[in-house]
Amino acid sequence: MAETYDLVVIGGGPGGYAAAFYGASAGLSVALVEKDTIGGTCLNRGCIPAKAFLETAAVNRHVLHSAEFGVNSTQNGVDFSVTQARKQKIVDGLVKGLTGLTKSKKVTYLLGVGSLGANKTVTVTAADGTTQQVQGKNIVLAAGSVPRTIPGFEVGGPIMTSDEVLMLSTLPARVAVIGGGAIGCEFASTFADLGSTVTILEGLPKILPGLDADLANVVVKSFKKKNIDIKTGVAVKGHTLNGSGGTVVSFGEGETLEVDAVVVSVGRRPSAELLGLQGTAVKLSERGFIEVDEYCTTAEPGVYAVGDIINTPQLAHVAYAEAILAVKRILGEPVAPVNYDRVPWAIYCHPEVAWAGHSEDSAKAAGYDVVVGKHQFRANSRAMIIGDTDGLVKVVAKKNADGTAGQVLGVQMVGPWVTEQLSGGYLAVNWEATVAEVAEFIQPHPSLSELFGETMLSMTGRSINA
Numbered sequence: 001m002a003e004t005y006d007l008v009v010i011g012g013g014p015g016g017y018a019a020a021f022y023g024a025s026a027g028l029s030v031a032l033v034e035k036d037t038i039g040g041t042c043l044n045r046g047c048i049p050a051k052a053f054l055e056t057a058a059v060n061r062h063v064l065h066s067a068e069f070g071v072n073s074t075q076n077g078v079d080f081s082v083t084q085a086r087k088q089k090i091v092d093g094l095v096k097g098l099t100g101l102t103k104s105k106k107v108t109y110l111l112g113v114g115s116l117g118a119n120k121t122v123t124v125t126a127a128d129g130t131t132q133q134v135q136g137k138n139i140v141l142a143a144g145s146v147p148r149t150i151p152g153f154e155v156g157g158p159i160m161t162s163d164e165v166l167m168l169s170t171l172p173a174r175v176a177v178i179g180g181g182a183i184g185c186e187f188a189s190t191f192a193d194l195g196s197t198v199t200i201l202e203g204l205p206k207i208l209p210g211l212d213a214d215l216a217n218v219v220v221k222s223f224k225k226k227n228i229d230i231k232t233g234v235a236v237k238g239h240t241l242n243g244s245g246g247t248v249v250s251f252g253e254g255e256t257l258e259v260d261a262v263v264v265s266v267g268r269r270p271s272a273e274l275l276g277l278q279g280t281a282v283k284l285s286e287r288g289f290i291e292v293d294e295y296c297t298t299a300e301p302g303v304y305a306v307g308d309i310i311n312t313p314q315l316a317h318v319a320y321a322e323a324i325l326a327v328k329r330i331l332g333e334p335v336a337p338v339n340y341d342r343v344p345w346a347i348y349c350h351p352e353v354a355w356a357g358h359s360e361d362s363a364k365a366a367g368y369d370v371v372v373g374k375h376q377f378r379a380n381s382r383a384m385i386i387g388d389t390d391g392l393v394k395v396v397a398k399k400n401a402d403g404t405a406g407q408v409l410g411v412q413m414v415g416p417w418v419t420e421q422l423s424g425g426y427l428a429v430n431w432e433a434t435v436a437e438v439a440e441f442i443q444p445h446p447s448l449s450e451l452f453g454e455t456m457l458s459m460t461g462r463s464i465n466a
Contacts, residue, residue, distance in 0.1 A: 004134070005135070007020070007031070007136055007139075007140065008031045008138075009032045009142060011141065011307070012142075013316075013319070014316040014323075015322060016032060017040075020107050031122075032108065033134075038098045038109070041145065046166075050186055056190075058350065108134075111126065113274050116139060119279075120138070122134050122136065139302065141275060141290060141305040145271050145309070147268055171194055177262075186348050188228055192223070198226075200230045207232060212355065212360060213361070218391055219353065231252070238250050269288060270310075272289075280300045282298045315343065317344065351415050352415065363396050371397045379465065380448060392414060395435070395459060397459060404461070411429060415448075424452055439460050
């Protein structure tokens with residue numbers, strides 16, 4: 001007889017371990033099935049290692065400019081093997097922490113590939129081929145996603161996706177990044193700040209498509225200062241190995257580019273192929289996503305899906321929110337669906353980008369008359385102190401009948417540490433606060449967050465520093 005749990009979770013990434021730990025803390029008996037390492041892509045091959053590399057890039061950037069602060073330093077280049085070791089130490093520490101939580105929360109942790117069959121039975125296949133079965137009164141599917149690839153750029157040698165590039169132990173001198181989205185821009189920024197020559201190849205007319213134009217323009221200008229070559233509106237055709245470990249990339253109208261590494265960053269696809277699902281009513285879309293309703297419920301009663309396996313924003317914190325939503329539904333507690341139009345977004349390139357809610361264009365497209373406020377970081381005292389003044393805060397608000405700024409519809413930021421500053425804007429958008437209400441809040445001085453407060457204050461028709 002298969003052991004029965006209140007909840008069986010397949011996938012140990014952010015969505016999976018969040019569902020397991022949150023469910024266990026609510027008193028459910030939980031089994032968590034993971035085929036590789038707990039933490040999933042985010043911890044092992046995504047968010048965390050990528051940001052560790054970005055921090056090394058930031059340190060290198062600071063060293064290069066230390067003379068501006070009166071600090072004389074010797075810059076001997078980047079020992080990327082140390083960078084890699086530091087990254088791995090961070091990852092290993094976090095993995096150890098999550099493993100410890102499985103024990104402290106009394107979650108049964110099963111290592112192997114989990115596949116769901118009829119009657120909510122999960123077969124766990126270990127690496128040595130042995131199997132065991134567990135049964136769940138409820139199931140959460142959280143199998144995550146894998147990097148997409150493109151024809152002619154199969155992974156191997158100098159061709160890498162985000163998975164392989166995060167395992168580099170040496171720094172490539174010349175890098176081509178195929179794809180100018182969020183992940184591509186993070187890698188481009190990292191390598192440029194570490195001293196590599198970087199070229200972005202993007203098929204669309206601009207990088208960071210969909211981002212508010214004011215924010216995207218700041219990133220483009222900053223990237224050009226780093227000597228990142230941005231080529232947009234170009235199709236990548238293929239590549240030819242050069243015999244010395246690198247390759248020559250063909251793109252556009254007969255153009256070529258010789259590089260030491262190619263980072264293919266064209267998005268991620270859902271990874272449902274190992275989930276089985278025979279004998280269940282769980283349905284997949286044409287694009288491979290598990291179909292769910294607004295409560296993350298599949299067509300199979302008692303089976304939920306969260307994270308990158310469903311067609312929602314591929315963000316770890318969204319997976320957390322979906323996991324909590326699913327568990328609350330299992331518990332029969334009242335819960336509201338995730339409002340995907342208002343989730344926080346963050347891009348960790350330099351300069352950083354963060355936003356919640358509408359951009360100016362999307363608000364207008366949704367039929368709103370808007371009032372917009374913008375302030376530059378170059379006028380912010382803390383930004384001057386830290387020597388990082390590129391960027392702005394932009395607030396989009398509904399226009400009241402009398403022409404004044406009303407409800408906050410969106411907060412858009414680009415500049416120093418804006419990913420850490422967004423929480424105020426996120427709360428304003430999600431609590432449907434008005435500009436006048438938010439302008440009442442006191443911001444510490446000197447601080448980067450003053451710019452958010454100053455922007456709100458100026459939109460009331462009065463201001464101090466603007």
